[in-house]
Amino acid sequence: MASKPPPYLGQPSSTLNIEQNFAEVIRFFRRRWIQIFGVTAVITLLGTLMVLQADRLYTATGSVAVQAQKSQVVAVQDVVGDLSPDDKTMATQAAIIGSNRLMGRLADEMKLDQDPEFSPAVRKPSFSLFRPSTWFGAKPAPKPRLTPRQAAQLRTRIIGAVTGSFAIVPSESSFVISISATTLDPQKSQAMVNKLADLYIQDGIEAKFDASKRASDYLQSRVTELRGEALQSDRAAETYRATTGLTAPSDGATVDSQQLAELNSQLIIARSERAAKEAQLSQVRALTRGDGSAIETSGVILSSSLIQRLREQESEVQRNLANLQSTYGQNHPKIINANAELRDLRAKILDEVRKVAASTANDVAVSRARENTLAGSLAAIEGRVNRGGSASVRLRELQREADANKSVYETFLNRLKETTQQVDVQSADARVIANALLPLSPSAPRVNFTIAASAITGFILGLLFALVLEKLDNTVRGADALEAMGGGATLAFLPVVSGDYERAEDIVIDRPQAMAAESLRTLRSALALSDVDNPPKLVMLSSSVPAEGKTFVSSGLARVSAQAGARTLLIDADMRHPRVHSAIGIDNGPGLVQVLSHQITLGDAIRKDPSSDLDVLTAGTGSINPPDLLRSETMQRLMQMIRAEYDFIVIDTPPFVPMTDSQILTSLVDKMILVVRWGSTPVPVVQNVLKQIHRLDAPLVGSVMSRVSFARQATYGFGDYGYHYSRYGAYYGTQE
Structure with missing residues (x-):
């Protein structure tokens, strides 16, 4: 009898897509919340500073009614007939109220040409957070003598400023015109509205007269x-x-x-x-x-x-x-x-x-x-x-x-x-x-609204900034992406090593239960299980670019193998930039270069790891052309010799491209491991390296992701075990 599939396998694909999309949105916010809320905080702070720095404005409002009928004192025929209020008449009267002639009379009678709010000629520079020239004060410039043209221009600007402070709106459902004035002073706003209403009525009488x-x-x-x-x-x-x-x-x-x-x-x-x-x-x-x-x-x-x-x-x-x-x-x-x-x-x-x-x-x-x-x-x-x-x-x-x-x-x-x-x-x-009443509270700026709008704008800009960063981030972040590029199975996730260590590679010796050491043991087990009938003995490690943690993985893998009782040899084949000796804590004495040059024997070149039973063959010095040495028959015989003497050999090689050193060694080893630094190595670079590996038909067994931040890895997906690795470490007591 066939068993039923798990319940989740029977869910519609649309439901799964919705859940996956929602989960991806949550992970996106977990990854980029610092950028999003950082931009939000900055924009909100700027908006708050601007609204607190802005001048307080007060608006006073009055109303006048256009009369359809008027009292007849003398029973004679008028020279100018009464108004017949309609939409056009109301619009015309509103235009008369806001005309330059009435605004000019208002400016003259209220002496607004001497008011700094309307006249730039008497305005003094005030402190502004966004104008550095006002931070330390400024002496007022002497008033120049204006030419007739300049005086006319100043008069036009004053009338324009006065007009701009008014809002004259005729009602659509009645014969009432609303007059509002907005200034820095509530008493001034009230006086300007009432004065303009009086001038309008007086102007109508004068026109008839x-x-x-x-x-x-x-x-x-x-x-x-x-x-x-x-x-x-x-x-x-x-x-x-x-x-x-x-x-x-x-x-x-x-x-x-x-x-x-x-x-x-x-x-x-x-x-x-x-x-x-x-x-x-x-x-x-x-x-x-x-x-x-x-x-x-x-x-x-x-x-x-x-x-x-x-x-x-x-x-x-x-x-x-x-x-x-x-x-x-x-x-x-x-x-x-x-x-x-x-x-x-x-x-x-x-x-x-x-x-x-x-x-x-x-x-x-x-x-x-x-x-x-x-x-x-x-x-x-x-x-x-x-x-x-x-x-x-x-x-x-x-x-x-x-x-x-x-x-x-x-x-x-x-x-x-x-x-x-x-x-x-x-x-x-x-x-x-x-009549206009004295405004008791400012009409602008709207503090709460402006701060809220700044916060919303900041959140939107932060979200856009985070999306741009997300789009520009083309580094390798997960096992699924690496495997989709042809990097094989992800054999292990190595976390970032933190702590007071003389050398990060010593964590395998000093704290064998740490997550990094446990990950290296997982890598060793994955290699053994990659070919159960014929476990690989000779394994090389390479990377796409320098500084991806290749030497850390090589030395750590060799040490955990030696700790398991296997006769293990670590070879530094990076003759251009050797680093195994510093990772192990020994000097770079005569090594691989000297053995391949027949200057010393293999037994004389091999040295012991001071902290374990690991044998180490350093790179040595003095190599002029490493590819020729690695391609020589001496190198092939050397590989056959160490196969017979050791249970497990780890070779630390240079980056796979553009040098050919690692490409030559692919024909001499059983398996190859590609080390990729999490969140650092660009995807196009890894893709190019994998193309070269597959073109050479190298024995790539899989990849290792190094320097993984499990806290950030959790925000990129739930598919690989790297997300749950911190839980495994806590369960087995290996968490750092």
Whole structure:
């Protein structure tokens, strides 16, 4: 009966991938937490210093309301009509509040040109942590005398700074404009808001006053001209009457005389009506030549009942739109429909206004035509009665002209009186509904928010920095990676040796139960088990680059073999940079070089390890061409000789590339071990060495990872036993 697989073997691959990815994220944070939190701490500290160094700003806010209606003190027609608040009007009023003209008046009246916050000319350098020039104080520079151009530039900068301190926002759901000022002084912010609101209201009154004053001046000059014309026409009539001796116009006794009198009366009335209609038309055209905002205030326009009904409908739609805007957004269908209805009503009103203006022009034309007709009829009758009453006709003509001039004069005189009354009584189109209050707490900087944002930013930057370091780290960190490159099985993990040792290699002698010594014994056992029927006797150790711990592994492996009772020989084949003698604690006397050169015998060259039963053959000195010595027949015979005399031989060789010393020895040994320094040797270098090893068909049995930090190794994976080695050491009492 087949046994069931373990439960974890039946888990879906997607579940395993999720668990592996989550575990990899955890390991990443364990590896890089110092960099991540280090960057986070630095950025948070910088943000904290900046926010503590930054100036405290205080914001005061007030409100003004644009009035749709105002009180009527004098029942006369205004020269400048009332505002009709809508979106464009509100935006225009907000622009007026923030205009350079009002900001300049505010700067002048509050003497902001003498305030260091707004005027760079009187600003003194203050201490700043990020400006070293201010650390030890600085003498204020003497004020230079400004040219007109420089003064204008300074004025522009001051007004720009004052404008930049304000935030003017019209409400979307009401006729209220919010005015906010942000400065370093709470009292200053409050005073600036209230002062700007007063200046805005005063400016509106002054604008109306100026418009009415200009209209009054025009009417005054026109009335003076008409008065002169009326007096001149009266004098002409009186002079003619005196010259002809007529005391009064003759009404005659014929039909022509009666018709002449009637036509004269009708002509006077027609001229008066024409003058009145021309005055109305002049007024409408004068208002039309303006901005068009007050055209609906004309008397002739207000007399239209249709326009009044349309205005009532417009007010109703505006109220409905205001109610809808308080509930819905601008893109809601009801809002869109209400705006469309409002535009249609305003278009109809504008059309009716134009019709009224055209109708008035037509009335003027009709009046002129009627007047011309009456004048023509009167001239015809006068021609018939010219013989009998030419003097009377002339007198009546002069009298009609005088009456007409007098009528026009009285019309303009009445309008002048109305306008003069309006100049003296003006009301504002806006009022303050909320004065600015004194701000009790700073509005900026937001200390807690800035520190939190700095911490979050620091964490993100730290995470990116850690990811970059992780991406740039291409060193060998685990057995799986080494085996995937073709390095064979990872036979042992040798930890970093720490402690008070004269030589690190003595840990095998001084502390045989240490983790490093236990790892070397594990390596010896792995070699024996690599070929149970024919255990290797001659083993060489090489590395990819220098300083990977190759000599430490060679001497340690040889010593643990000698401690086990095997006759062991350690050979230093690194003739270019020998180090076995210093690792064992002996001098580099005559050795391998001298044996291969036939200067001494093998027995004379072999020396004893002072701390164990290990035999050592040092490299010796004086080698000119190590590859030739290692390739010689003497070297081959030497290998055969030591095979017969020793149970286990360890050869310490140079790095595998670029020298060929180790490559030559691969054909003379039973097994080869590649030593790779954990977290130091680059992956491309190891890959290149392994390619060379496989190209030479070297007897590579596996690899050893040296100088492993088990604490950091635990953050790179759970697959190899190096992660759990510290637990094994604690269990067997071998942990350092």
